[in-house]
Amino acid sequence: MATIDITNLRKEFGDDGEQIVAVDDVNLEIEDGEFLVFVGPSGCGKTTTLRCVAGLEDVTDGSIEFDGNDVTDQRARDRDVAMVFQNYALYPHMTVRKNIGFPLRLSTKQSTEAINERVEEVAEMLGIEELLGDQPKELSGGQQQRVALGRAIIRDPEVFLMDEPLSNLDAKLRSTMRTELQELQSELGVTTCYVTHDQTEAMAMGDRIAVLNEGELQQVGTASDVYRSPTNEFVAGFIGSPSINTFTAEVEGATLHGPGGFEYTFDDPSVLEGHDRIRVGIRPEDMRLDADGGMPGLVTVVEEMGNENFLYATMGEIDLTARVESKMHPDEGMSVDFGFDEEDIYLFDIDTQQSVKTKTSETDVDYRQFVAND
Amino acid sequence: MVLGAIQSRVRSSRTYQQLSDRVRYARQDVSDLVPKIPGLPYAYISPFFILFGIFLLFPTVYTFYLSFFDYVGVSNDILLQIAAGPFELTIPQIANLEWVGLSHYERLIFRDSLFHTSLFNTSFIFFVQVPLMVILGLATALVLDSKFIRAKGLFRTLIALPVATGLVAYSTIFLLLFNDQVGLVNYVLTQVGFEPVSWLGSAWGARFTLVIAVTWRWLGYNMIILLAGLQTVPQQLYEAAEIDGATRWQQFRHVTLPQIRPVLLFVVVSSTIGTFQIFSEPYVITGGGPSNATITIVQYIYNQAFLQLNLGYASAVSVILVVIVSIMSIIQINIGGEE
Amino acid sequence: MRSEERNEALWKFGSYIFLLTIVVLVMIPLYWMIVAATIPQSEFFTWPPRLLPGFEWFSNFQALQENVDFVRSMGNSIIISVSYTALSLVLCSMAGFAFAKYEFRFKEPLFYFILATLVLPIQLLIIPLFLLITQLGWTNSYLAVILPWAANPLGIFLMRQNMKAIPDSLLESARMDGATEFQLYYKIALPTMLPSLAALSIILFLNQWQAFLYPLVVLQDPQMYTIPLALADLVGAQRVYFDQIMVATSLAVTPIFVVFLTMQQYFIKGILSGSVKQ
Numbered sequence A: 001m002a003t004i005d006i007t008n009l010r011k012e013f014g015d016d017g018e019q020i021v022a023v024d025d026v027n028l029e030i031e032d033g034e035f036l037v038f039v040g041p042s043g044c045g046k047t048t049t050l051r052c053v054a055g056l057e058d059v060t061d062g063s064i065e066f067d068g069n070d071v072t073d074q075r076a077r078d079r080d081v082a083m084v085f086q087n088y089a090l091y092p093h094m095t096v097r098k099n100i101g102f103p104l105r106l107s108t109k110q111s112t113e114a115i116n117e118r119v120e121e122v123a124e125m126l127g128i129e130e131l132l133g134d135q136p137k138e139l140s141g142g143q144q145q146r147v148a149l150g151r152a153i154i155r156d157p158e159v160f161l162m163d164e165p166l167s168n169l170d171a172k173l174r175s176t177m178r179t180e181l182q183e184l185q186s187e188l189g190v191t192t193c194y195v196t197h198d199q200t201e202a203m204a205m206g207d208r209i210a211v212l213n214e215g216e217l218q219q220v221g222t223a224s225d226v227y228r229s230p231t232n233e234f235v236a237g238f239i240g241s242p243s244i245n246t247f248t249a250e251v252e253g254a255t256l257h258g259p260g261g262f263e264y265t266f267d268d269p270s271v272l273e274g275h276d277r278i279r280v281g282i283r284p285e286d287m288r289l290d291a292d293g294g295m296p297g298l299v300t301v302v303e304e305m306g307n308e309n310f311l312y313a314t315m316g317e318i319d320l321t322a323r324v325e326s327k328m329h330p331d332e333g334m335s336v337d338f339g340f341d342e343e344d345i346y347l348f349d350i351d352t353q354q355s356v357k358t359k360t361s362e363t364d365v366d367y368r369q370f371v372a373n374d
Numbered sequence B: 001m002v003l004g005a006i007q008s009r010v011r012s013s014r015t016y017q018q019l020s021d022r023v024r025y026a027r028q029d030v031s032d033l034v035p036k037i038p039g040l041p042y043a044y045i046s047p048f049f050i051l052f053g054i055f056l057l058f059p060t061v062y063t064f065y066l067s068f069f070d071y072v073g074v075s076n077d078i079l080l081q082i083a084a085g086p087f088e089l090t091i092p093q094i095a096n097l098e099w100v101g102l103s104h105y106e107r108l109i110f111r112d113s114l115f116h117t118s119l120f121n122t123s124f125i126f127f128v129q130v131p132l133m134v135i136l137g138l139a140t141a142l143v144l145d146s147k148f149i150r151a152k153g154l155f156r157t158l159i160a161l162p163v164a165t166g167l168v169a170y171s172t173i174f175l176l177l178f179n180d181q182v183g184l185v186n187y188v189l190t191q192v193g194f195e196p197v198s199w200l201g202s203a204w205g206a207r208f209t210l211v212i213a214v215t216w217r218w219l220g221y222n223m224i225i226l227l228a229g230l231q232t233v234p235q236q237l238y239e240a241a242e243i244d245g246a247t248r249w250q251q252f253r254h255v256t257l258p259q260i261r262p263v264l265l266f267v268v269v270s271s272t273i274g275t276f277q278i279f280s281e282p283y284v285i286t287g288g289g290p291s292n293a294t295i296t297i298v299q300y301i302y303n304q305a306f307l308q309l310n311l312g313y314a315s316a317v318s319v320i321l322v323v324i325v326s327i328m329s330i331i332q333i334n335i336g337g338e339e
Numbered sequence C: 001m002r003s004e005e006r007n008e009a010l011w012k013f014g015s016y017i018f019l020l021t022i023v024v025l026v027m028i029p030l031y032w033m034i035v036a037a038t039i040p041q042s043e044f045f046t047w048p049p050r051l052l053p054g055f056e057w058f059s060n061f062q063a064l065q066e067n068v069d070f071v072r073s074m075g076n077s078i079i080i081s082v083s084y085t086a087l088s089l090v091l092c093s094m095a096g097f098a099f100a101k102y103e104f105r106f107k108e109p110l111f112y113f114i115l116a117t118l119v120l121p122i123q124l125l126i127i128p129l130f131l132l133i134t135q136l137g138w139t140n141s142y143l144a145v146i147l148p149w150a151a152n153p154l155g156i157f158l159m160r161q162n163m164k165a166i167p168d169s170l171l172e173s174a175r176m177d178g179a180t181e182f183q184l185y186y187k188i189a190l191p192t193m194l195p196s197l198a199a200l201s202i203i204l205f206l207n208q209w210q211a212f213l214y215p216l217v218v219l220q221d222p223q224m225y226t227i228p229l230a231l232a233d234l235v236g237a238q239r240v241y242f243d244q245i246m247v248a249t250s251l252a253v254t255p256i257f258v259v260f261l262t263m264q265q266y267f268i269k270g271i272l273s274g275s276v277k278q
Helices: A046-054 A096-107 A112-126 A141-153 A171-188 A199-205 A223-228 A233-238 B002-011 B014-030 B040-066 B103-111 B113-145 B152-164 B167-177 B184-192 B203-230 B235-244 B248-276 B280-286 B297-307 B311-337 C002-037 C057-067 C070-101 C107-117 C123-136 C142-150 C153-163 C168-176 C181-192 C194-209 C213-218 C227-237 C242-262 C264-274
Strands: A004-013 A020-030 A035-039 A061-066 A081-084 A159-163 A191-196 A208-213 A216-221 A245-252 A255-257 A263-265 A277-282 A295-304 A308-315 A318-325 A335-339 A346-349 A355-357 B069-073 B078-084 B087-092 B096-099
Touching: A004 A046, A020 A046, A035 A046, A035 A171, A035 A199, A046 A081, A046 A159, A046 A191, A046 A208, A081 A141, A081 B235, A096 A112, A096 A141, A096 B235, A112 A141, A141 A171, A171 A199, A191 A199, A199 A223, A208 A223, A208 A233, A216 A223, A216 A233, A233 A245, A233 A277, A233 A346, A245 A318, A295 A318, A308 A335, B040 B069, B040 B311, B040 C070, B040 C107, B040 C123, B040 C142, B040 C153, B069 B311, B103 B311, B113 B152, B113 B203, B113 B248, B113 B297, B113 C002, B152 B203, B152 C002, B152 C242, B152 C264, B167 B184, B167 B203, B167 B280, B167 C002, B167 C227, B167 C242, B203 B248, B203 B280, B203 C002, B203 C264, B235 B248, B248 B311, B280 B297, B280 C227, B297 B311, B297 C123, B297 C213, B311 C123, C002 C242, C057 C070, C057 C242, C070 C107, C070 C142, C070 C153, C070 C181, C070 C194, C070 C227, C070 C242, C107 C153, C123 C142, C123 C213, C142 C194, C142 C213, C153 C194, C168 C181, C181 C194, C194 C242, C194 C264, C213 C227, C227 C242, C242 C264
Parallel strands: A020 A216, A035 A191, A035 A208, A081 A159, A159 A191
Antiparallel strands: A004 A020, A004 A061, A208 A216, A245 A255, A245 A277, A255 A263, A277 A346, A295 A308, A295 A335, A308 A318, A346 A355, B069 B096, B078 B087
């Protein structure tokens, strides 16, 4: 268990004068026992950051501390970290038992019996005790994943690192493993850094989420924070599925004029001050069919999912996605109007992409009213 | 003709055309082309097989056959004559032979001390040279494979250069290099403070000269093969081991070695086979001397067969050589292939 | 950690030193050959020996040529190696193509049979071959050296392996375009295989160029000597004329070096393809 302090982390690649900056000035403090998820599109630097924490990459600048100890110059094997790889990286010529026991064989002088005991403990925890005599190639993806996990947790490390461990599994297995991983981490209480490109996974699993883009840390916060209060347009667009609808609008007093006839007047126009043009964001789930909505759209595709419908429409040159109740199924080709609440609209500065206004709806509810009296 | 007719019938049918798209991809794995002209493949392979049969198969079998005979001389007898109309084929006997049964083998195994010497010499060179070269080659390949090494291609080219030298050609160079009086090696030794070694004039000196020469010639070759094997080891395995706490040596033992085992085995076996067959180097550098200290098995075969015309006897030696090499290879494969 | 960094640096430094040592050790004999080939005979038996190359290559060569007709042996080697390579390429590629792309009876057993012969050592062949060649009256002829080895098992194996990679659909569409069967081989398969053909031809050429034992047996006339034979003869008869020997050696190795340096990747491909992964 340890806190991780990443300070001014910078990692460059390339030596022939062609420098690629993979990680640019990332600062992050991870709490002891926290499950922190790094998320972002491909090439955003999340894996590189993880590998720097692991010690598999040298840092170009900056420092990494575990519990206040500077580990920046330490080789990976001297840091007390364990890692689960996307491709599991199991030793192909060793049995499951040997794979899991390998870290102990290497570092401690424990006897074979002691190691085996521990291996069996771990295997039971993960439900793979029957596979101990098998070779990795005989196992399914999910089983291999568990072996990789076993190999990681047997050392009781300070830090767990996971590099997209669920990406190679099929969808159903992925969601089962997701919950299992969370339970495991909470039981063991190990500080964990988890990398994924799937924002749903990130939102579900992390205590906090770190969103990266092009090597820069965009925002760190809880799922709720990044969803409701993204710091910039990128985070707003990345988090949330389906993605937020965004477009540019002209500001005229308290009214916004957008493409395709979009028109909305603010009750509280103070947020618009200082902007002639502004970027607008509205999440599909916040949209509804509303004749006075001010957001006209030409329906192109209707997807009926059973529990809800996705409406795809065009508003001028902008493509819109809306998520509505299942009983709302306009015909394709119909012109409709969408509406939303002012507290759900997002506004971003057109030059800096920084958020000007984010969701301001109520989130605090007194739950005692929902608890039955004995 | 019939085949063609059936083919076109099938191809023009509706079912075939509907299926053909779906089947097309599956088909690629399953079937090869059906030859339009029956017997065409045989036409393609016959030139090869005719030469193969006459010049590779027949001699092999004949050597075994010959080992039970004494060669008496050239023969003018006819082995086989086929006359069929205008076509006439005469197969002459190629040698005059006298049956001796197992006496060649008996003499070789129990009484021929020169053969025993050649066996010893060849084995000695093998025992020293093969481990030396494999370890050196592996070490070089490992270092060259490291992440931080620059100019990998250049190093590889330079170390592999001996691959382009002919066996006789490089032997002449080593003949000069290790010359007792004016060779460069002795010069360097004296400069560093050692006594000059009688490389070509002493038994052990000559043997080591051959070991060094053969190692020089084949190091690069084996290094290339080992390097290719090393490059197939997934980087992530090393990373996982590193994270698990493995030192460089432990990573080598637990990740590298198991992964390159087949390649390593190949290098060992092929080097063994090659070393047991060396001929050019002892012929040129040491002449088999001094006093038969470096005569090798193949040299002995050559001397017996072409200097003394004991073709039957020499054939027996060849057979024994093949048996020895086969046994060694089988042993090595069994040891090396085990888990 | 300071000591960690220092250990790393030491390791890297040591690695480079190791590699450089190997390179130097490998280069020394070749460098020495150049020195020895370019200094006059008189400077040979000095002590300490001369370490820098000179300019006498051509005069040494002249002495060599007057002594033995080395140019002739070079000519022999070239003719033999080139013809051999061409012939073997044709034979092996044709047969390899058939094995790779056609169905016919006995295909499997025949191929495995050839595979089995890959391990045949040359010593099992030379004695009967000698008898055969003598009986045929081919002694001291180019034919004796070229023909017996043209059916090279390694060649056919490599050709089949590489030809298997040609998509059947390519050949089928050529057929539909009206190509004759032979054109499939000649116009489609061969051009696609150019890199493999190059690699194989290097193996074949080099094997023949420096072949020693077998040519030694069947070529007794000095006029027909190949380079290795001429070289060995020089050494045997003229052990003292090192300058001539070295000139001859330099002539023997330089063409191959040029091929190696310019066609390295094919060379290496050839080496690697010979290592069959069981």
